[in-house]
Amino acid sequence: MSRVFKLKSSDNETFEVEEAAALLSETIKSSSSTEITVPNVKAEILGKVVEWCNKHAESEDTKDQLIKEWDAEFVSVDQHVLFKLITAADYLQIKELVDQLTQRVGDMIKAKTLKTVEMTYPTFNVEREVQEELKSLGF
Amino acid sequence: MLEFIHTAPCMDWLNGLEPDMSVKVLTCLDNPKDLVRISTVSCTWRQIVVENGLCKKLCLRMFPQLSRVGHVIESNNSDAKDYAEVGSSNSKEWDTLEREHRVYAFLAHACTSFPEGDCISKAISASSTDNYPEESIEHTLVFSVARRASYWSSKGQKNPAVPEMLTYKLKSDFVIITEINIHPFKAYFQHGSPIYSARGVRFRMGHAKFPIVEIDPMEESCHDDKFEWTHTSQVFPMAQKNCLQTFKLPEPVLCIGGFLQIELVGRVQRQEMDDLFYICVSHVQVKGKSLGPAFSVETNVPSGLFVLKRQTKFNQPSLPENESNAISTGDLERHGREMLPIVNVLRANVDFEEYYE
Numbered sequence: 001m002s003r004v005f006k007l008k009s010s011d012n013e014t015f016e017v018e019e020a021a022a023l024l025s026e027t028i029k030s031s032s033s034t035e036i037t038v039p040n041v042k043a044e045i046l047g048k049v050v051e052w053c054n055k056h057a058e059s060e061d062t063k064d065q066l067i068k069e070w071d072a073e074f075v076s077v078d079q080h081v082l083f084k085l086i087t088a089a090d091y092l093q094i095k096e097l098v099d100q101l102t103q104r105v106g107d108m109i110k111a112k113t114l115k116t117v118e119m120t121y122p123t124f125n126v127e128r129e130v131q132e133e134l135k136s137l138g139f
Numbered sequence: 140m141l142e143f144i145h146t147a148p149c150m151d152w153l154n155g156l157e158p159d160m161s162v163k164v165l166t167c168l169d170n171p172k173d174l175v176r177i178s179t180v181s182c183t184w185r186q187i188v189v190e191n192g193l194c195k196k197l198c199l200r201m202f203p204q205l206s207r208v209g210h211v212i213e214s215n216n217s218d219a220k221d222y223a224e225v226g227s228s229n230s231k232e233w234d235t236l237e238r239e240h241r242v243y244a245f246l247a248h249a250c251t252s253f254p255e256g257d258c259i260s261k262a263i264s265a266s267s268t269d270n271y272p273e274e275s276i277e278h279t280l281v282f283s284v285a286r287r288a289s290y291w292s293s294k295g296q297k298n299p300a301v302p303e304m305l306t307y308k309l310k311s312d313f314v315i316i317t318e319i320n321i322h323p324f325k326a327y328f329q330h331g332s333p334i335y336s337a338r339g340v341r342f343r344m345g346h347a348k349f350p351i352v353e354i355d356p357m358e359e360s361c362h363d364d365k366f367e368w369t370h371t372s373q374v375f376p377m378a379q380k381n382c383l384q385t386f387k388l389p390e391p392v393l394c395i396g397g398f399l400q401i402e403l404v405g406r407v408q409r410q411e412m413d414d415l416f417y418i419c420v421s422h423v424q425v426k427g428k429s430l431g432p433a434f435s436v437e438t439n440v441p442s443g444l445f446v447l448k449r450q451t452k453f454n455q456p457s458l459p460e461n462e463s464n465a466i467s468t469g470d471l472e473r474h475g476r477e478m479l480p481i482v483n484v485l486r487a488n489v490d491f492e493e494y495y496e
Contacts, residue, residue: 083155086160087155098160098163102166102167106168109165109173110170130179133179137241137248139175139244
């Protein structure tokens with residue numbers, strides 16, 4: 001008889017998660033209780049993490065093309081959601097989810113689609129500095 | 140220390156992530172230019188890149204052979220004197236991190252941007268040679284010229300399992316090898332035109348144990364006491380075909396030390412005249428990227444961990460080898476490698492097509 005875990009978000013919403021999905025989290029696995037509060041993670045984000053775990057618990061083969069496509073869509077979110085998801089997945093120690101999310105951010109950096117304060121308001125000096133640094137290193 | 144025009148306000152997304160998550164994100168970057176770009180965005184990002192040795196980690200992922208490197212130094216002269224290490228241990232540690240950042244960033248860049256080409260500088264020795272100097276190892280580096288075919292031949296053996304070793308020096312201490320090409324020799328002047336290939340080949344890469352390698356080219360040995368082989372490949376099967384065969388390494392390998400040994404495993408062809416097995420090779424090529432003189436390595440270190448030297452006045456790969464450096468032996472002349480043995484073929488009255496298949 002599989003256990004049901006209760007995950008509580010920082011804004012007091014509770015999510016019920018089946019054992020197979022819950023145990024994808026190392027934090028939950030090593031917890032002595034089936035009721036876990038996830039600090040600093042709101043319901044909107046925790047809900048998405050639960051959705052990912054449920055999807056991955058039901059699919060036997062993670063190399064399956066369909067699940068790869070689902071994963072790719074899952075990480076195609078706004079960057080502020082992406083960073084919150086990383087924090088949540090990191091706290092819950094869900095290795096594969098962390099890998100996928102951080103890879104996504106890496107891809108955005110490579111594609112130069114990642115927006116940061118510096119990148120949103122670039123001064124004309126940014127590119128020049130990059131070239132100077134590259135040159136000083138010998139590139 | 141670079142001045143950053145935008146000293147980062149704390150609205151940076153990085154502050155929303157745990158430090159090890161930021162590192163994990165930046166570890167996904169596999170282009171050194173992206174890492175450099177990131178490190179110029181703000182002091183915080185630069186600190187993360189340098190402190191976590193991200194450029195070094197990138198290089199180690201590309202070439203695990205770099206795990207043998209313990210220490211990096213920079214020099215802007217060929218005498219390679221270490222920069223004096225002064226200051227408190229904290230600043231020394233940071234200086235080391237900064238130096239490693241600079242050196243590994245350029246190394247990653249060189250690995251991807253330096254052009255590919257031929258990497259053999261010269262032949263060192265063969266484990267055996269039938270007729271010296273007519274069939275010596277030097278012949279594997281030139282195409283046939285003058286009157287006779289250009290090839291190396293081993294001594295004959297009754298036992299076909301006896302291997303042979305050909306040792307070569309590469310163009311610098313630091314060479315990325317992608318493939319090795321070997322052309323077994325077809326003795327067109329013998330009855331049946333036998334091809335003296337090997338059953339298979341295996342490659343070893345490494346460094347000389349002592350600073351100067353003086354080897355008598357007539358000395359027949361694989362000289363294992365003189366070299367330390369830090370990488371050994373799988374055995375690749377060789378075809379008994381008269382053509383330049385390509386042995387592509389599953390992953391490019393960084394040869395630290397600049398020496399390559401080809402082991403010819405197993406003999407397949409007996410010589411009719413004496414009923415002994417021989418191996419003969421007409422041409423050897425090593426394709427890859429030589430990273431000298433920008434990089435060199437000190438391998439004679441008591442700790443066993445190599446010292447990587449970055450010569451900062453060189454940002455380009457080495458210039459093409461000067462043709463006048465060639466070895467000349469007897470009537471063997473060294474010509475450009477593109478020269479075809481037309482004269483030889485015509486004189487021997489051999490069908491050109493057949494000879495080159």
